[in-house]
Each structure stands twice: as structure tokens, then as C-alpha cells.
Amino acid sequence: MRRLIRQGEHEINHILSGEDEILPSSGFAVTVMHAVRRQAAAPPPIPFPWKRALPGLLGAGLAVALILAEGVMAIARFGRTSATAQSSSPLPSLMPLVFHGRTESAAIWAALALLVTLVSVKFSMRLATDRAQG
Amino acid sequence: MSSSDDQADVERVLAGDVSAFEGIVLRWQGPLINLAYRFCRDRGRAEELAQEAFLRAYRSLAQWRKDAVFSTFLFALATNLYRSELRRIPARIVSVSLDSIAEPADARAYDGGLEDQDRDLAVRRAVDTLPAKYREALILFYFHDLNISTAARSLGLPEGTVKARLSRGRELLRAKLPRLFAVPHLKEA
Numbered sequence: 001m002r003r004l005i006r007q008g009e010h011e012i013n014h015i016l017s018g019e020d021e022i023l024p025s026s027g028f029a030v031t032v033m034h035a036v037r038r039q040a041a042a043p044p045p046i047p048f049p050w051k052r053a054l055p056g057l058l059g060a061g062l063a064v065a066l067i068l069a070e071g072v073m074a075i076a077r078f079g080r081t082s083a084t085a086q087s088s089s090p091l092p093s094l095m096p097l098v099f100h101g102r103t104e105s106a107a108i109w110a111a112l113a114l115l116v117t118l119v120s121v122k123f124s125m126r127l128a129t130d131r132a133q134g
Numbered sequence: 135m136s137s138s139d140d141q142a143d144v145e146r147v148l149a150g151d152v153s154a155f156e157g158i159v160l161r162w163q164g165p166l167i168n169l170a171y172r173f174c175r176d177r178g179r180a181e182e183l184a185q186e187a188f189l190r191a192y193r194s195l196a197q198w199r200k201d202a203v204f205s206t207f208l209f210a211l212a213t214n215l216y217r218s219e220l221r222r223i224p225a226r227i228v229s230v231s232l233d234s235i236a237e238p239a240d241a242r243a244y245d246g247g248l249e250d251q252d253r254d255l256a257v258r259r260a261v262d263t264l265p266a267k268y269r270e271a272l273i274l275f276y277f278h279d280l281n282i283s284t285a286a287r288s289l290g291l292p293e294g295t296v297k298a299r300l301s302r303g304r305e306l307l308r309a310k311l312p313r314l315f316a317v318p319h320l321k322e323a
Binding site: 011013019021022 | 152153155156159160163164167168171172177180181184185188189192193253254257258261272276279280304307
């Protein structure tokens with residue numbers, strides 16, 4: 001059995017290593033060199049404008065940090081409120097404090113988010129226009 | 135093919151002489167197209183893949199560390215590209231069920247009624263139907279003249295992994311081509 005398997009493997013080795021070679025078509029090297037030259041002539045990719053983007057990125061980071069801090073504080077407040085409510089009332093309000101009387105602050109955050117989006121869109125469009133003209 | 139020719143051409147290209155890349159293309163077009171052909175079995179696509187491999191090589195010439203020969207760098211880059219491209223758009227290999235493969239009645243009877251071409255085709259089709267990781271190991275192993283370490287470098291895998299995949303690949307081939315191995319039911323035997 002082992003001998004038969006070896007024989008079969010030898011057969012497969014013989015077949016797979018003896019595959020016919022195909023020749024490149026006549027214009028292949030020319031086509032490749034044409035593509036290479038085109039690529040060499042293309043302008044290098046535009047680097048990311050870190051200097052200009054840094055203030056925006058810092059501002060966005062700060063905003064995210066503020067939102068997270070506000071969220072954590074709201075959760076902590078809710079925890080305290082629900083603990084107090086559980087001890088004083090048999091049917092505590094299921095609506096957390098966050099949703100009571102907070103529509104104004106939610107609206108402010110939404111407006112701020114929209115404003116940041118608008119500014120970043122305008123800013124990136126201006127950058128792209130400057131690049132295209134310059 | 136001399137590795138010093140490759141090194142000289144690479145240095146010229148990196149110094150800004152784009153035309154020096156032609157030497158690399160002329161030296162390696164055959165191997166790169168043939169390797170691609172073994173992956174996709176389509177001549178036109180093999181040339182497209184090889185062209186993309188050359189373009190990628192041109193872009194990343196500066197990353198070639200000269201402790202390895204240029205061909206190792208080039209084959210690893212091309213193999214990586216071919217594998218990912220064929221995962222993205224699989225080759226239109228004639229998908230035959232194993233039962234429909236015209237397996238030879240007696241593979242060892244060279245002087246009998248067996249057509250060598252049919253036998254070779256059956257084996258290649260069986261290889262094409264293997265799962266990618268075994269197929270790739272077999273393709274690279276046979277392409278590099280049964281050299282496991284070169285195949286492993288091209289695949290970017292440890293030699294042990296390639297050996298294991300070759301062994302499993304051959305096992306699957308034996309199961310797919312029982313008559314070639316003259317073992318009717320290998321698992322039951």
C-alpha cells in the first residue's frame with residue numbers, strides 16, 4: 001500500500017512539476033513599462049495636512065471628552081437618584097433624570113454637533129479647492 | 135538570471151532611471167506570468183495579474199531589503215497579490231465535480247489505452263478543486279521545483295506549515311484520485 005501511495009505521489013510530482021510554460025505575449029513588457037512610466041509621471045499622493053487639521057482634531061477630541069464626562073456624571077446622578085427613590089418609594093420612576101428637563105441641553109448639544117459638522121465640511125471643501133487651484 | 139543584474143537595475147530605478155525597470159520586467163515576465171497562470175488558469179488574467187505585480191514591485195522597490203535575493207522579494211509580493219486578487223475575484227476555473235473528472239482507468243499503464251493528457255488534466259483539475267491554502271502550497275511547491283523553503287518564503291509562512299499543508303493537500307488529492315494511486319478507498323483501507 002505504502003509503495004503504491006509513493007508511486008502515485010511520484011506520478012503527481014511528475015505531472016505537476018512538468019507543466020507547460022506559457023510565453024508572455026509580444027507586447028507584454030512594453031505594456032508594463034508604459035504603465036510604470038505613467039505611474040512614475042503621476043504626482044505623488046497629497047500628504048494629509050496635519051498642521052491645518054490639528055486644531056480641529058484637538059477641538060473634536062475635547063468635545064468628545066466633554067460629552068463622555070457629561071455622560072458619566074449623568075449616569076452617576078441617575079444611580080444616586082434611583083437609590084434614593086428605591087428607598088423612599090415602592091414604585092420608582094423608570095425615567096432617569098437625564099430625560100427630565102434635559103431637552104434644552106440635548107438641543108444645545110445637537111446644535112453644536114451640527115455646527116461642528118458644517119464647519120468641518122466647509123473647511124475640507126475649502127482645502128480641496130485651494131489644492132485644486134494651487 | 136543574475137541577482138547582481140537585478141540589484142544594479144533596482145539601484146538605477148531608485149536613483150530615478152525608470153527605464154532600468156525594463157530589465158527587471160524582461161527577466162521576470164515569464165516566471166511571474168506562469169506563476170499567475172497556475173493560480174488562475176487564464177492566460178489573459180495571468181498577464182493582468184503579472185502586470186499589477188510589476189507595478190506593485192516598482193512602487194515598493196525601496197522596501198526590498200538586500201539581505202534576500204530580489205527574486206524572493208518579487209515572488210513573495212506577486213504571490214501575495216495573486217492570492218488576494220483571486221480571493222476578491224475567484225478564478226473561473228472550470229468547476230467540475232470530482233465525479234466528473236475524467237480520471238484515468240489505470241494511471242501507471244503508459245503503454246495502455248491511457249491518454250497522458252487526460253491524466254495530467256485530471257490531476258490539475260483535482261488540484262484546482264482543493265481548498266485555497268492547500269492549493270496555494272502545492273502550486274508554489276511545484277512552481278519552485280519542489281523547494282519547500284522557497285515556497286514558504288513566497289507564501290510568507292513557516293516551512294513547517296507549508297510541509298503540513300503539502301502533506302494534507304496530497305492526502306486530499308489521493309482521496310480525489312483514488313485510481314491514480316490504485317487505492318480504491320483509501321480511508322477504508
